[in-house]
Amino acid sequence: DPSVFHKRYLKKMRDLGEGHFGKVTLYLYDPSNDGTGERVAVKALKQENGHVPEGWMKEIEILKSLYHSNIVKYKGCCTELGGQVVQLIMEYLPLGSLREYLPKRKLCVPQCLMFAQQICQGMEYLHSKRYVHRDLAARNVLVENDSLVKIGDFGLTKYIPEGEIYYRVREDGDSPVFWYAIECLKENKFSFPTDIWSFGVTLYEILTRCDHRQSPPTKFFEMMETPHGQMTMLILIKLLEKRLRLPCPKECPHEVKTLMEQCWDEDPAKRPTFGFLIEKFEAIRRTYD
Numbered sequence: 001d002p003s004v005f006h007k008r009y010l011k012k013m014r015d016l017g018e019g020h021f022g023k024v025t026l027y028l029y030d031p032s033n034d035g036t037g038e039r040v041a042v043k044a045l046k047q048e049n050g051h052v053p054e055g056w057m058k059e060i061e062i063l064k065s066l067y068h069s070n071i072v073k074y075k076g077c078c079t080e081l082g083g084q085v086v087q088l089i090m091e092y093l094p095l096g097s098l099r100e101y102l103p104k105r106k107l108c109v110p111q112c113l114m115f116a117q118q119i120c121q122g123m124e125y126l127h128s129k130r131y132v133h134r135d136l137a138a139r140n141v142l143v144e145n146d147s148l149v150k151i152g153d154f155g156l157t158k159y160i161p162e163g164e165i166y167y168r169v170r171e172d173g174d175s176p177v178f179w180y181a182i183e184c185l186k187e188n189k190f191s192f193p194t195d196i197w198s199f200g201v202t203l204y205e206i207l208t209r210c211d212h213r214q215s216p217p218t219k220f221f222e223m224m225e226t227p228h229g230q231m232t233m234l235i236l237i238k239l240l241e242k243r244l245r246l247p248c249p250k251e252c253p254h255e256v257k258t259l260m261e262q263c264w265d266e267d268p269a270k271r272p273t274f275g276f277l278i279e280k281f282e283a284i285r286r287t288y289d
């Protein structure tokens, strides 16, 4: 069974990323032990306290069920201690996430918009299966090559049952608050339109080429005129209620600025869908031909 990976053949190479609950690491899977194996990305939970959390198995089942060119491929699992520890094996994308890739490559606007459109295509597919991502950000978008990106992490993804319109969470760890829609901050309510808000922030990150001086946290702290660390959720909510938003990146086309503002509409019902955004990006990119 090609989806079973044996721990003894996994050779650790380097870290790829770290979240609140997990770590992603690059391994060489080398059963013939001659260095000719394949490189894989392995996601593991940080603290393994003997039992496998239900949410972790759910995350693995979700990725296993997703088949789309703009979503990182599930390859299998590696179990240890009789199934008490389970690690998720994914395809390895050597160019890493947009956070590493964009600052190094001065991409032109049409190429940025092509990446943005592909993220919308992956997200439209995710929403079509009634999943809300809840953590869409440039750090979670991976680069296969100059013309292909994939959504690379589904750690906070939740299923929205038929007939429901949002998923309410209890306060969780270090939430990515600067990517959260106003209703997430105020009522912990997550829905398809809250992913659209996070996409708008991700689009801003792409157009600023993930320049850390213009990152969402940096810019929001500047807007709140408070030194680091004093920002409370309340100050951010007040700022968003006064309709303050991230600034328009330089060289951002006017139509794209409009799309970003629509993604950040305080009324979730007024935000576009990913299907609508795909058509808009398609049309805007054609004006560059």
Ligand SMILES: Nc1n[nH]c2ccc(-c3ccc(NS(=O)(=O)c4cccc(Cl)c4)cc3)cc12
Pocket: 016, 017, 018, 019, 020, 021, 022, 023, 024, 041, 043, 044, 072, 090, 091, 092, 093, 094, 095, 096, 097, 139, 140, 141, 142, 152, 153, 155
């Ligand atoms: N280069 C790669 N090839 N395959 C991958 C799969 C996932 C990832 C990946 C995906 C997401 C991140 N973002 S992250 O913010 O580091 C993160 C967020 C939530 C949970 C974790 Cl464990 C890590 C970092 C790395 C990278 C690759």
